[in-house]
Amino acid sequence: MSEIFSSIILPAVIFMGGLGVLLGVVIGVFAKYFKVDSDPRVELVTELLPGANCGGCGKAGCSDFAKSVVDGENPPGKCPVSSPEQVSSIARALGIDAGESFARRAVVCCGGDVEQMVRTPNYNGVLDCASAVLVAGGPKGCSYGCIGMGSCARKCPFGAIEIINNLAVVHSELCVGCGTCVAVCPRGVIKLVPAEAEVHVYCNNPDKGPDKRKVCKVSCLGCRKCERYSAEKFGTSGFLASVKYDAAELPTAADVEAIGCPTGALLTAKRHLEIETNNPEFAPNEDK
């Protein structure tokens, strides 16, 4: 018995124990001399961020952005997804200034759904916008508007885009303004606008009015009615009106009411959503 103990068990215990001590020392040495300096603040900020990894800030995900915040490269407000409370909590935790809020929302600048826009029949290819534009310029009459095959909706990390009647519509309460859809759209019809803007021109076609009218009932005719109403709030480039988003004062629902856009291309986001989702009776004001 004692023979087994001294010849087999004891050497094994000594060997394994010694090996354990040795490896422990090695690990200790490595931990001391080769340790990676990680800033606990980066982890803290990462936890406070939404964790959507959408890339809307221009960084490769939330922890990369957290690192840039801690390094002072970006203010916490650069995260388009975080609410003002989240941003200020990050700023408080780091004891820095929150910076200007960059909150943005995506807007699909097109109202040409299946009822409003001329459609070319017979497109029977891949249901993907980038593929569809390569076949005779897409299935709709307008070469600038939304194709409505939902490439943006499939890519949106927040499920904020819905395809209604072959038109992409942004639910602004879900949209965080990360800009993923802007990069996907082959027509460039999606724009990022300040989150507080409520009025938009739902048309992206720079052609002359009559040409647009041929293909779409709700196109902007370039009549400049809105620009005459307020040159501070609206501008026109070529034959397409636009809201001046960087102006001191943004247009409101009351302004839209007062202007009375002849085609209904100028709308509040709320009204646009209403029209597309649950008001099939809506008809644009016919030529006045």
Next chain:
Amino acid sequence: MKINNNAVLSFKGGIHPSGNGKDLTSAKAVQTAPLMERYFVLLGQNAGKAPEPVVNKGDVVKKYQLIAQASGFVSANLHAPTSGTVGGLVTVPGPMGVPAQAIEIVSDNLDEAVEPMESIDWRNSDSKTILDRIARCGLVGMGGASFPTHVKLSPPPDKVIDTLIFNGAECEPYLTADHRLMVEAPRKVLEGAAIVGKILGVENIFIGIEVNKADAITELQTIADGYGVKIVPLQVQYPQGSEKQLIDAITGREVRSGGLPMDAGCVVQNVGTAKAVYDAVVGGIPLIERVVTVTGEVVAEPGNWLLRIGTPVMKVIELAKGVTDDPGKLILGGPMMGFAQKSYDVPVSKNTSGILLLSKADAVNYGSGSCIRCGRCVSACPMHLVPCLLGCAIESERYDLAAQNHVMDCLECGACAYVCPAHRPLIQHLRRAKSEIRRRSQKK
């Protein structure tokens, strides 16, 4: 060189489209179209840079007069298709589905021409004189790519060109424009071919013709020797008329991935271009008209027409006595590689080889399924790609994987989609990947 006996040559891969629709028009002589009221000459109809207009609204022009000047080397002149007034620069539906700029010419019904340029004695002229004439006459490749001919005939000095091939294969179903041209103007085609041979200093000149055009082969073979041109019968196989496949079939050489025919010592031109070269050099006439096949089961009187560049397609269909039934699809070019149109107002351009109206039954959508890994597309692909895997990679937006697997070598011939039993839209996927990869490389 593969040609040493009378074997019928071909390449590896490809397909044999059944019921190729050529019977509709192959026996119909080319008719000259009457003058139209208006012509819309598209500005960006050549590969490369669009030419600059040199006429203004209200100007009076004569037939053959220059209306747009080439801007840069890879660009081609445009000439007035008839005499009349310039209606200005207008936007018309373009052949790619997006609106395009065109010069409108309102005909005065007189068809007065400017004095044609003098004929060049090409046998005793240097290449530069002839090339200048070709550039002045605005010649582009008339097979479909519309690459300016003078550029294609000016290979860099380090490339040795020893073979010149003319494509008379016309492998696209339905089209018979080149076929009729070879039957009706064989001497012009052959002399044009000889002129191009003189420019390049090449003695090996071939015209490859598919054997289903037996009358064209006999017609050309009897007189070809006098021009130093050899006629090569080719198997009826699609895409026999594609540059790289034609080089493979006739010379046995392979153009390496990403390379041009000149890397294999070859220059390939369409027979329509050869005829245009003859007209430009010997006749002194710029390129303002071409033979177009107007065809399809629903066309009342299918036929081959000599049309001025800029004729609206709607007018051409009227010439063919309209349609017998609602057409399912309008295609410019052949059914395999042609482009579907959404408007009948699109004008004929220098590369429009056919106006095809498919019937509703032919334009039906089968709906696509999943890839069943049968590999038919692999054996059909003339470029020896693996379309099934490329298609799957592109569906999941793995453009990097597609690029690694040489998606950029795809000809977009459509053979893979034609044979796919699951009706997968492979060509659409491949085209999307090509445009996406091109866009990304431009961005960098």
